[in-house]
Amino acid sequence: MNSTTYPLIPMRNLVLQPGTVLSVTVGRAKSVRLIETLKESDLLVAGVQRDPELRDPDFSDLHPVATLARVIKVAKHPNGAYALVIEGVGRFQIERPVTTEPFWTVEGHALADEGDDTAEAETLASVLREQLEEMASADGGAFAGQLPEDEAPGRLADKVAGALPLDLHQRVTVLMTLNSAERLRLVARLVAEVRAQASLRQAIEAEVREELNKNHKDAILRQQLKAIKNQLGSDEEDTDELRAKLAAITFPEDAAKVVERELSRLDSLEPNQAEYNVVRNYLEWMADLPWDTAAPVKEDLNAIEEQLDADHYGLDDVKQRILEHMAVLKLSGNPKGTILCLAGPPGVGKTSLGQSIAEATGRPFVRIALGGVRDEAEIRGHRRTYIGSRPGRIIHALRKAGANNPVMLLDEVDKLGKGWAGDPEAALLEVLDPEQNSTFQDHYMEVPFDLSQVLFICTANQLENLSAPLRDRLEIIEVSGYTLEEKKHIARNHLVPRQLADHAISPDALTVTDEALARMISGYTREAGVRQLNRNITKLCRAVALEVARSSDPAGVVLSVDEDDVTKYLGKVKFHNEMAARTAAPGVATGLAWTPVGGDILFIETSKMPGTGQLQITGQLGEVMQESARAALTYVRSHAEELRVDPAFLKTHDVHIHVPAGAVPKDGPSAGVTIFTALASLLTDRRVRSDTAMTGECTLRGRVLPVGGIKAKVLAAHRAGIKRIILPAHNMADLDEVPEAALADLEIIPAEDMSQVLAAALEDATGPLVTSTTDTTMSEMSV
Numbered sequence: 001m002n003s004t005t006y007p008l009i010p011m012r013n014l015v016l017q018p019g020t021v022l023s024v025t026v027g028r029a030k031s032v033r034l035i036e037t038l039k040e041s042d043l044l045v046a047g048v049q050r051d052p053e054l055r056d057p058d059f060s061d062l063h064p065v066a067t068l069a070r071v072i073k074v075a076k077h078p079n080g081a082y083a084l085v086i087e088g089v090g091r092f093q094i095e096r097p098v099t100t101e102p103f104w105t106v107e108g109h110a111l112a113d114e115g116d117d118t119a120e121a122e123t124l125a126s127v128l129r130e131q132l133e134e135m136a137s138a139d140g141g142a143f144a145g146q147l148p149e150d151e152a153p154g155r156l157a158d159k160v161a162g163a164l165p166l167d168l169h170q171r172v173t174v175l176m177t178l179n180s181a182e183r184l185r186l187v188a189r190l191v192a193e194v195r196a197q198a199s200l201r202q203a204i205e206a207e208v209r210e211e212l213n214k215n216h217k218d219a220i221l222r223q224q225l226k227a228i229k230n231q232l233g234s235d236e237e238d239t240d241e242l243r244a245k246l247a248a249i250t251f252p253e254d255a256a257k258v259v260e261r262e263l264s265r266l267d268s269l270e271p272n273q274a275e276y277n278v279v280r281n282y283l284e285w286m287a288d289l290p291w292d293t294a295a296p297v298k299e300d301l302n303a304i305e306e307q308l309d310a311d312h313y314g315l316d317d318v319k320q321r322i323l324e325h326m327a328v329l330k331l332s333g334n335p336k337g338t339i340l341c342l343a344g345p346p347g348v349g350k351t352s353l354g355q356s357i358a359e360a361t362g363r364p365f366v367r368i369a370l371g372g373v374r375d376e377a378e379i380r381g382h383r384r385t386y387i388g389s390r391p392g393r394i395i396h397a398l399r400k401a402g403a404n405n406p407v408m409l410l411d412e413v414d415k416l417g418k419g420w421a422g423d424p425e426a427a428l429l430e431v432l433d434p435e436q437n438s439t440f441q442d443h444y445m446e447v448p449f450d451l452s453q454v455l456f457i458c459t460a461n462q463l464e465n466l467s468a469p470l471r472d473r474l475e476i477i478e479v480s481g482y483t484l485e486e487k488k489h490i491a492r493n494h495l496v497p498r499q500l501a502d503h504a505i506s507p508d509a510l511t512v513t514d515e516a517l518a519r520m521i522s523g524y525t526r527e528a529g530v531r532q533l534n535r536n537i538t539k540l541c542r543a544v545a546l547e548v549a550r551s552s553d554p555a556g557v558v559l560s561v562d563e564d565d566v567t568k569y570l571g572k573v574k575f576h577n578e579m580a581a582r583t584a585a586p587g588v589a590t591g592l593a594w595t596p597v598g599g600d601i602l603f604i605e606t607s608k609m610p611g612t613g614q615l616q617i618t619g620q621l622g623e624v625m626q627e628s629a630r631a632a633l634t635y636v637r638s639h640a641e642e643l644r645v646d647p648a649f650l651k652t653h654d655v656h657i658h659v660p661a662g663a664v665p666k667d668g669p670s671a672g673v674t675i676f677t678a679l680a681s682l683l684t685d686r687r688v689r690s691d692t693a694m695t696g697e698c699t700l701r702g703r704v705l706p707v708g709g710i711k712a713k714v715l716a717a718h719r720a721g722i723k724r725i726i727l728p729a730h731n732m733a734d735l736d737e738v739p740e741a742a743l744a745d746l747e748i749i750p751a752e753d754m755s756q757v758l759a760a761a762l763e764d765a766t767g768p769l770v771t772s773t774t775d776t777t778m779s780e781m782s783v
Helices: 029-035 119-139 153-163 168-176 180-211 214-232 234-247 253-268 274-288 301-311 316-332 350-361 393-401 424-431 468-472 484-502 514-524 531-550 563-570 623-638 669-684 710-719 729-737 754-761 772-782
Strands: 004-011 021-026 043-048 065-076 082-099 105-111 339-343 365-369 407-411 455-460 475-478 510-512 559-561 588-595 598-610 615-618 653-658 692-694 724-728 747-751
Touching (some): 004 021, 004 029, 029 082, 043 082, 043 105, 065 105, 065 168, 153 168, 153 180, 234 253, 234 274, 253 274, 274 393, 301 316, 301 350, 316 350, 316 475, 350 365, 350 407, 350 455, 365 393, 393 407, 424 468, 484 510, 484 514, 484 531, 514 531, 531 559, 559 563, 588 669, 588 710, 598 669, 598 710, 615 623, 623 669, 653 669, 669 692, 669 754, 692 754, 710 724, 710 729, 724 754
Parallel strands (some): 004 043, 339 475, 365 407, 588 692, 615 653, 724 747
Antiparallel strands (some): 004 105, 021 082, 043 065, 598 653
8 A cells, every 4th residue: 555745743632633623723843844844735634642631742752643634724813823623534544654853754555444335334324314314403513414314424424523513532532533434333323312411401501591581581592602702813803894884885776685695605605714714805805896986076177187287298089078978977977888999109298198187087097908808707707616707807896996086097908819718899798888887797796897987098099909899899099109299399398308307317308309309300200109219218318327327426417419419329229211222213212101000101113024924023912902013003003005005015025013121011092103103203204203102002004092190191192202192082071180280391182083193293294194084984984
């Protein structure tokens, strides 16, 4: 038989029967050293001393049969002693000691019940059950209904013995009896003795009770109640505090019923039962949630507007929507339906805007990061049937906020994942639906909680990643990016002061001129937001901090960073204006594109060479862009006469179309106009103007169709130094979203067909383009 080594704790007046739970107070030094190494679910041997009075027993002072136990809980009392809650797993034969320091360890093997499956044992188990049922009907025995019908005979005897008020010798006798039938006979006899003693005690108590008068009886009851509370200690006091806390909350009707039911369950459970902590934790969550607590909301709209303007420059659409929300709340008191989604590239202030809104409105602010979350239970919580269950992130955030009307920022909602545990995005459908979230139900709480008072703000980079039902619930506000002037203002009033404070540099010690900021923005960043600009300012402050730290008189160091000093601190310029160089030869056109990190410019390059009329397309172009390239070639061939191109050029030449940044996949119809223009430039030997960029989808017959992302594309062109932009005529209405500062520096040219695009884009015209055919085409397309 295989032997196993376990730590041992000797018990003086206690015996742990297999299948029962026992709470032990530990005070001896060796036992304390053992307890300090234990954690939940660890196994140990609960030995029994022959002489309970021995303080330091030897191996010979222990009974050879002990109990293998599993640790349920370890707690330390204020007086330094430990309380250990253990559950008996089975009997254990101690063979020999292994170590005595720093605590006991012994070697032995598990003992199985003998004759547990015999007919005799089954019959004796039935007799014992009948005894217990008689006790339950006669004097209200507590454990008759708690024993499962399919309990093994030997384990049944152990559990009954553990529940009986036996002395130490009787408990040891039961533990040492390995045969199930003999153990059942022994326990049945003990049950009969206990019943006889209980009957005698009841008779005596009845006689004494008749002799006591009412005052004497009340005094005894008061003493008993005091003794019971002293024994229960802090658990009873904590329960009273929890009950008082719950009584002070005005719960909805459904929640109030659940609280009352769970309080009744808590009163019926013992503190050492596992279910006790489950019920108590649930009630503590119910007590901590802000059911009837709302934060006072500021109603001064002018003060709110001033706060938003002070914290963030620009973002007028977002600020206007917040002010509208606050105006509706002030007039009607009904915040229903306020769920915003700030969509745009990184670094434009979407996340920090939530904190600013909370400060402006006076609400608490809580942020929930959803990037990478792929478990539905993270949103709606786990059911209480699971070990370690807890509420979801929404309920956690409400408890942290301490009010039922916080500003709740759901950050990076487009980065949610899907896993085997469900789709968390689907769980958000109820949270973000104004018609449903007034009865939001977390799996752990299992009662409705009203989320209609919450001001939800979601942030996302790519709306395409959101499902259609979720997008339908959101009020989308595009935050496309900043102009050069806006970035300078943000750097001057927000980024530079903050970095100076973070680097412990006096504001008087460093001066950054407007020209230096403009150089940093145009030469070292090409982004929609200001995150990279903030990094450059941080790098500048670090360099200044080094000079200040090296100076013998730090207070006397005063530095001024001008445009010429930027390269000294930030290194060589990373971005150059290469429009003129790249479009110097015919066949290259500048287009505008949308990316998840904002707008960007791209170059369409074309070339021709002797060949047999083949078309080659490179640059990782998607199917839509490849189709646009083929359509452009067809357009040039069909309009060869108007463009003054040899109609037979494809018989003797191959055409190659390439979009640089070949490692980056590209797709979409908005490059159609640019590809058409690049091919026309190549084959007519006319250069495209270097200050001009364009966007738009083009049909086979030359009609220019509208595209999306106009604001981001226009801002990207403005950042790149482009002066003229050719847009589809139907997109002119989208310019309302573009800041006026950017539009003032740009010439916007509307176009409805390719003849207008080519007339505006190509240089060195040798004569007017023939437009009669395209005019006819336009008429046909409009029919």
